[in-house]
Structures are given as C-alpha cells and as structure tokens.
Amino acid sequence: MDLFNFLVMLIAFTGAGVTIIWTIVAAIGRLKRIGGMTGQNQLTAEEVDAIRAWLAEQDHTDVRVEQLEERLDFMERVLGRSREQQLGNPSEK
Numbered sequence: 001m002d003l004f005n006f007l008v009m010l011i012a013f014t015g016a017g018v019t020i021i022w023t024i025v026a027a028i029g030r031l032k033r034i035g036g037m038t039g040q041n042q043l044t045a046e047e048v049d050a051i052r053a054w055l056a057e058q059d060h061t062d063v064r065v066e067q068l069e070e071r072l073d074f075m076e077r078v079l080g081r082s083r084e085q086q087l088g089n090p091s092e093k
Helices: 003-041 047-087
Strands: none
Touching: none
8 A cells, every 4th residue: 555545545534433422422512412401391289280280271172162162053953944845835834
C-alpha cells in the first residue's frame, strides 16, 4: 500500500469516527436538556384531576347529545308518517 492510499483511508476513517462521536455527544446533550425540562412541564395532581373531571363532563355531554339525536330521529319519523298519511288521504281533512 502506498502512502497516498494510506493517508486517504486514515482521513476517511478519522472523519467517520469524529462524525460518529460528535453525533453521540450531541444526542446526549439534547437528552440532558430535554430531561431537565420535563420536570418543569409536568402537570400537578390538581390539574390532572381537573382534566379528568372535564373529560368525564364531555363524556356525559356526548351521551346527552346521542339521546337528543335519537329523540329527534324518532320525531322526524313520526312527523313523516303523519304527513304521508295526510297526503295519501286528502279526504280526511
């Protein structure tokens, strides 16, 4: 192996090694910064309870909306039947 090929391989491997090490160090730094911030952004127990109560209220509201939709569908069917009967039998008016 001549000197030129040796230097090219040495530079290539050194560059790859430095790149890998730099990437690992940068990732560790990011993880440390993210780990330090999570403590500040966590919700308190009261906030979690408030969110749970709000979600339960939303579930209750969803159930009420479903019940109202069923009632509305029923009334539409009843009104539709009565209109059909009135249109079908004009002599009953």
